[in-house]
Amino acid sequence: MSDYLPPIWVSLRTVLTATSITFILGILAARWLVRYSGRLKDILDGLFILPMVLPPTVVGYALLMFFGVHGPAGQFLANFGFKMVFSWWGTVVAAVIMSFPLMYMTARGAFEQVEPNLQDAARTLGASEWRVFWTVTLPMAWPGVVAGTVLALARTLGEFGATLMLAGNIPGRTTTIPVAIYFAIQSGDNHRAGVLTMVVLAFSLTSLIFIGFWKRRSKRKGMLGN
Amino acid sequence: MLRARIKRSLPGFELNVELSLERELMAILGPSGSGKTMTLQCIAGLTKPDEGYIELDGQVLFDSTARVNLPPQKRRVGFVFQNYALFPLMTVAENIAYSIRCLPKSEIRAKISHLLNIMNISPLSERYPRQLSAGQQQRAAIARALAPDPAMLLLDEPFSALDPQLKERLELELLALQQGYQGSMLLVTHDLAEGYKLGGRVAVYHGGSIAQCDTRQRVFSTPVNRTVARLTGVHNFMDGEISRLEPPFGWVNIPAWNMQLKAHLPASGLSIGRQVVLGIRPEYIQINPPARATNMIGARVLQAVEGIASVTYRLLVDGDWRERHLLNSLLPKADEQLLAEKEPCQLHLPPEHLIVIPE
Numbered sequence: 043m044s045d046y047l048p049p050i051w052v053s054l055r056t057v058l059t060a061t062s063i064t065f066i067l068g069i070l071a072a073r074w075l076v077r078y079s080g081r082l083k084d085i086l087d088g089l090f091i092l093p094m095v096l097p098p099t100v101v102g103y104a105l106l107m108f109f110g111v112h113g114p115a116g117q118f119l120a121n122f123g124f125k126m127v128f129s130w131w132g133t134v135v136a137a138v139i140m141s142f143p144l145m146y147m148t149a150r151g152a153f154e155q156v157e158p159n160l161q162d163a164a165r166t167l168g169a170s171e172w173r174v175f176w177t178v179t180l181p182m183a184w185p186g187v188v189a190g191t192v193l194a195l196a197r198t199l200g201e202f203g204a205t206l207m208l209a210g211n212i213p214g215r216t217t218t219i220p221v222a223i224y225f226a227i228q229s230g231d232n233h234r235a236g237v238l239t240m241v242v243l244a245f246s247l248t249s250l251i252f253i254g255f256w257k258r259r260s261k262r263k264g265m266l267g268n
Numbered sequence: 269m270l271r272a273r274i275k276r277s278l279p280g281f282e283l284n285v286e287l288s289l290e291r292e293l294m295a296i297l298g299p300s301g302s303g304k305t306m307t308l309q310c311i312a313g314l315t316k317p318d319e320g321y322i323e324l325d326g327q328v329l330f331d332s333t334a335r336v337n338l339p340p341q342k343r344r345v346g347f348v349f350q351n352y353a354l355f356p357l358m359t360v361a362e363n364i365a366y367s368i369r370c371l372p373k374s375e376i377r378a379k380i381s382h383l384l385n386i387m388n389i390s391p392l393s394e395r396y397p398r399q400l401s402a403g404q405q406q407r408a409a410i411a412r413a414l415a416p417d418p419a420m421l422l423l424d425e426p427f428s429a430l431d432p433q434l435k436e437r438l439e440l441e442l443l444a445l446q447q448g449y450q451g452s453m454l455l456v457t458h459d460l461a462e463g464y465k466l467g468g469r470v471a472v473y474h475g476g477s478i479a480q481c482d483t484r485q486r487v488f489s490t491p492v493n494r495t496v497a498r499l500t501g502v503h504n505f506m507d508g509e510i511s512r513l514e515p516p517f518g519w520v521n522i523p524a525w526n527m528q529l530k531a532h533l534p535a536s537g538l539s540i541g542r543q544v545v546l547g548i549r550p551e552y553i554q555i556n557p558p559a560r561a562t563n564m565i566g567a568r569v570l571q572a573v574e575g576i577a578s579v580t581y582r583l584l585v586d587g588d589w590r591e592r593h594l595l596n597s598l599l600p601k602a603d604e605q606l607l608a609e610k611e612p613c614q615l616h617l618p619p620e621h622l623i624v625i626p627e
Contacts, residue, residue, distance in 0.1 A: 157353070159349050159351060159353040160355060160356075162312075162314045162340070162347070162349075163349060163353040163354075163355075164355075165314065165339070165340040165341055166312050166313075166314070166340050166341075166343075166345060166346065166347040166413075167366050167367035167412070167413075167415070167416060168341045168416055169341065169367075177355075177366075178355060181357050
């Protein structure tokens with residue numbers, strides 16, 4: 043049994059850390075782009091969604107180049123004695139990049155659905171732009187934001203390709219559940235792969251059921267548009 | 269006191285208006301798409317004009333030449349939205365308190381109860397907007413807009429979602445509220461009766477500009493052109509030419525009917541030979557009057573539509589078979605028999621109700 047725990051533990055820490063980061067970055071990016079009306083809007087939007095349509099190995103390769111010994115971020119971080127490649131933080135970075143589009147897209151859609159009159163009303167009542175966001179936009183968009191968070195969380199849990207390329211397979215440090223399943227199959231340990239698969243399956247299904255439940259509850263409370 | 273000059277271009281539309289308000293309630297009247305709501309948004313700072321100048325109580329809110337553009341937060345302009353835009357996740361009291369959270373707690377409480385009181389919604393303070401009727405929502409929205417003591421109140425079609433009896437009552441309440449309010453109020457409506465009842469002065473919008481802005485009596489009795497007349501409820505028009513002056517009346521020759529009509533002339537100098545349009549409201553055409561008078565013409569009923577307290581007739585004037593001069597009349601239902609279709613009748617167009625519009 044203790045054999046199964048290290049990947050579960052690594053995944054748990056990665057999922058929680060990465061989802062928290064994605065949550066904040068996704069909301070900030072969504073809020074910024076909803077308000078931004080410059081010429082680069084479509085380009086930025088495409089850039090934010092890009093990781094979702096790229097093969098994970100392509101993202102992994104790009105991250106490896108970026109954070110590698112000769113990459114710009116790699117050289118910068120080396121000044122502080124920090125190495126991203128083959129470290130636990132590598133699993134977090136890969137998971138954040140891959141889950142960010144889901145969070146961003148869902149949050150942006152939720153923000154755009156908030157009736158503009160409500161925000162205008164808050165403005166004429168003297169609320170600063172940040173107060174409008176905290177007291178009107180975010181609460182009204184909250185069901186969508188939560189749905190995006192759950193989707194992002196499921197994506198970080200399932201992240202495999204980019205993680206393997208950037209963080210590798212170091213048991214107890216960078217071996218997440220999906221990576222462990224892959225190497226279990228490779229070495230013929232079907233039982234180990236099966237148990238870990240069941241863990242992921244149970245978790246993902248629970249998340250989806252939770253989203254459905256949450257949406258119904260929010261509708262009753264008058265959120266989620268009209 | 270508001271002074272505003274606003275220019276804003278959109279593809280296929282240009283808003284270009286000038287407004288000046290004292291401590292009064294002015295109604296903006298006009299068809300949809302004429303720029304009424306955009307004017308309010310420009311004053312509140314929710315939309316930026318391309319060009320112009322807006323000043324409220326001596327404070328410059330917007331000045332395109334001096335590059336001044338105060339954000340809505342700093343304008344002290346209250347806004348009542350068409351759909352009220354109450355915050356759905358806050359109670360009525362929380363909605364009202366939204367703009368005054370910096371005051372001491374006791375003052376906030378006193379202010380909320382005062383506003384709830386004057387808007388007659390005291391028992392509803394802990395309700396959420398979805399638990400309120402449309403009329404209650406409107407009262408809550410006005411209370412919320414008044415909370416920060418705005419220097420001016422803008423109301424965007426506040427009565428359009430209400431049923432007739434409720435609308436009537438809330439209109440009276442708004443007039444009473446205006447009596448005690450120290451700022452200006454600007455109300456947008458497309459309802460003629462509402463505009464007349466509420467607005468001391470009325471600005472008639474058409475295609476992004478103000479066709480006429482004057483006291484309601486003058487706008488409705490002496491419209492400056494055919495468009496204003498039509499927008500203010502004049503449905504019948506006759507082209508003619510002034511043939512004789514008899515101050516304060518004049519005679520207008522109507523070639524299509526081959527007859528002369530006597531009409532009250534506006535003060536401005538109209539001379540003989542001047543092309544004019546005569547207009548008359550449907551309410552003022554009399555059918556089969558008891559005694560003969562001036563301005564009688566023979567006609568026939570084309571269509572009669574019976575309402576609750578009135579009858580609408582479409583009338584074809586004798587000798588005018590081109591059907592260009594159909595008249596619409598709206599009469600209070602009398603005891604006598606309704607006129608049937610095709611029935612001949614005599615029409616009286618009272619000279620004092622004929623509107624003379626210079627072309």
